[in-house]
Amino acid sequence: MRxxxxxxxxxxxxxxVLPRSVAxxxxxxxxxxxxxxxxxxxxxxxxxxxxxxxxxLLSTPPTMDRAVDDYAAAARELAALGxxxxxxxxxxxxxxxxxxxxxxxxxxxRMSYEHDPQLVEPLASEGHGGPAQAEVVLFxxxxxxxxxxxxxxxxxxxxxxxxxxxxxxxxxxxxxxxVAMPVQPGHGPRRSRWPSxxxxxxxxxxxxxxxxxxxxxxxxxxxxxxxxxxxxxGLSLGSAVAALAAGLDDRVDAVALYTxxxxxNGMIARHLHRWGSAADVVGAALASxxxxxxxxxxxxxxxxxAAPPERRLIVGAWHDQMAYRQSALALHExxxxxxxxxxGGHVGHLLSRSVEAETERFxxxx
Numbered sequence: 001m002r003x004x005x006x007x008x009x010x011x012x013x014x015x016x017v018l019p020r021s022v023a024x025x026x027x028x029x030x031x032x033x034x035x036x037x038x039x040x041x042x043x044x045x046x047x048x049x050x051x052x053x054x055x056x057l058l059s060t061p062p063t064m065d066r067a068v069d070d071y072a073a074a075a076r077e078l079a080a081l082g083x084x085x086x087x088x089x090x091x092x093x094x095x096x097x098x099x100x101x102x103x104x105x106x107x108x109x110r111m112s113y114e115h116d117p118q119l120v121e122p123l124a125s126e127g128h129g130g131p132a133q134a135e136v137v138l139f140x141x142x143x144x145x146x147x148x149x150x151x152x153x154x155x156x157x158x159x160x161x162x163x164x165x166x167x168x169x170x171x172x173x174x175x176x177x178x179v180a181m182p183v184q185p186g187h188g189p190r191r192s193r194w195p196s197x198x199x200x201x202x203x204x205x206x207x208x209x210x211x212x213x214x215x216x217x218x219x220x221x222x223x224x225x226x227x228x229x230x231x232x233x234g235l236s237l238g239s240a241v242a243a244l245a246a247g248l249d250d251r252v253d254a255v256a257l258y259t260x261x262x263x264x265n266g267m268i269a270r271h272l273h274r275w276g277s278a279a280d281v282v283g284a285a286l287a288s289x290x291x292x293x294x295x296x297x298x299x300x301x302x303x304x305x306a307a308p309p310e311r312r313l314i315v316g317a318w319h320d321q322m323a324y325r326q327s328a329l330a331l332h333e334x335x336x337x338x339x340x341x342x343x344g345g346h347v348g349h350l351l352s353r354s355v356e357a358e359t360e361r362f363x364x365x366x
Contacts, residue, residue, distance in 0.1 A: 020049050024321060037343075041319055044348030048321035051347055052271055055156060062200045062272050062282040068290050071203060074122040075293035078206070081120060086297035087248055088118045090214045093222040096133075106169050109138040117214035119207055128195065128207035134215050135189060137162075139172040139179040145228040147366055150180045150219060152212075152238030155198065158188025165235070165350055167359070175363055178226070182219050184212045184238065198237070200272075200282055202265045202291045209241060209264060209298045216245045220252065229253045229366050236261060236323055236346070240300050243331070247303030254311035254366055256359065259320055259346045262327040265295045271322075301334050312337030313362045315355055322346040338362075 024045055025031045025038075032038040078086055096112045112135050119129040140146075151166045162181055163169070171177050183190055185208050186197035197208030220230060231254040234242025239260035246255035261267050269286035272279035285291060296302065305312060312335050316328025323346055332339040340358045342349035349355050 018046055018049075020321075025319060028319070040348075041344050044317075044345035045319050045321055047347045048319075048345040052322050053274055062275055062279045064200060064282050064285055068285040068288050071294055072290050074126070074203060075290045077122045078120070078297045079293040081297065083244065083297050083299065083302045084248065086120055087210055087213060087244070088120070090115070090117065090218040090221065093218040095222075098138075106139070106163065106172070109140065111136050111138055113218075115211075115215050115218055117211045119210060123203065123207045123210070126203055126207075128204060128211075132185065132194060132211070133190075134185075134218075135183040136219050137181040137183070139168055139181075141172075141176070141178060144226045146176065146178045146226070147229045147231065147363075148178045148180060148223050148227040149363065150182065150216060150223070150230065150232045150242075152182060152216060152232070152234035152242045153184065153187065154236030154238050156187070157235075158183045158190065166233075167356065170360075171363065175360065177231075177363065178223070180219050180223055182212075182216050184208075184241070185215075198264060198268065200268065200286065202286055202294050205264050205268075206294050206298055209244075212241045213244045213248070213298075216241055217249050220245070220249055224251055231256065231363060231366055233258065235259065237264070239323075240264060240298060243300035243305070244298060244303065246305040246307060247300070250306040252305065252307055254307050254313075254362070255305050256313040256315070256362055257328075257331065258315045258355075259317050259323050259349060260300070260314060260327050260331055261323045262300060262330060263292070263295055264298060265291050267323065270324075301330060304335060309336040310338075311366070313340065313358070314338070315340045315342065315349065315358065317342045317344060317346050317349045319344055320346040 093113050096114060098109050098111045100109050114131050115134045116131040149171060153162045168179050172179050185195050195208055198205045230252055232242050232246050232252045233256040235258045239257040243257055246252045265286045269283045272283040314328050314332050316325055318325055318341050342352045342355055
């Protein structure tokens with residue numbers, strides 16, 4: 001019966017993709033459903049709805065093993081530490097292995113290393129600390145120093161499709177950058193390994209993002225002797241990781257965020273309604289004040305990059321149905337710098353020529 005009910009819910013929610021997309025677009029006075037541009041926007045918003053519905057309902061039903069009040073003490077401790085107190089400087093990266101991969105025109109290297117983020121006590125005491133096997137994909141030229149781009153992927157990514165998503169071929173070959181692509185915990189080849197991330201355990205989500213930030217900073221330290229300049233960019237889930245790393249590490253010379261998110265636990269809560277009443281308790285817990293205090297140490301708005309405003313880029317999608325445009329607006333208000341809008345959806349911006357041109361302009365200026 002539970003399987004039947006889940007299949008019915010999935011079918012119902014997928015059937016509502018188009019109506020929800022049209023309803024979202026109708027909130028914009030400039031949307032013209034009969035124009036070519038309007039049809040493209042509708043397709044992009046529907047794609048957002050389809051992807052987020054699939055990602056939500058094809059995972060396990062949302063549950064919380066603990067009452068939200070059980071997190072209150074840890075939340076108070078973390079909030080008192082603040083962002084800089086909760087993130088420790090990483091130890092130098094010790095390479096376990098670098099394996100060359102011959103992929104024809106875009107051959108690359110896969111580097112593995114063991115990393116311990118040295119989590120603070122409120123997180124470590126809950127079993128989230130300790131070393132984990134990390135990975136990063138490298139595209140390097142033979143000479144050095146070169147400009148480097150560290151690119152942090154979004155949720156559900158971490159595989160070879162990231163090469164296309166990030167347009168690595170052009171950035172590496174035509175713009176002359178070396179590129180490092182760290183694989184976040186719980187993604188790509190790390191999907192079946194500890195730790196799992198992200199999920200509906202709010203403390204595990206905080207620990208997972210702090211770990212991801214620490215790994216990115218360890219990679220930055222490893223490439224620094226080979227780099228003439230270091231740019232850092234992040235997409236969606238990776239945007240928060242990149243934003244925090246850029247604020248904590250003054251070795252980052254430029255930072256670009258694409259369809260950024262704010263408040264990881266709160267964002268997950270906003271999408272759980274697709275499970276119906278079964279998710280009400282979990283959604284309310286993730287949106288609670290206690291969890292907001294937990295999440296405060298991974299809040300990109302709480303820290304500002306060392307890179308000057310002219311080397312900060314935020315790319316938002318005006319009709320974003322996954323991370324929402326409000327995140328890009330809030331970050332731009334906090335950071336300044338350049339804000340570039342794609343007039344479609346979260347996923348659709350990946351195909352945008354104007355976003356590609358803006359990215360290349362940003363990188364060429366380095």
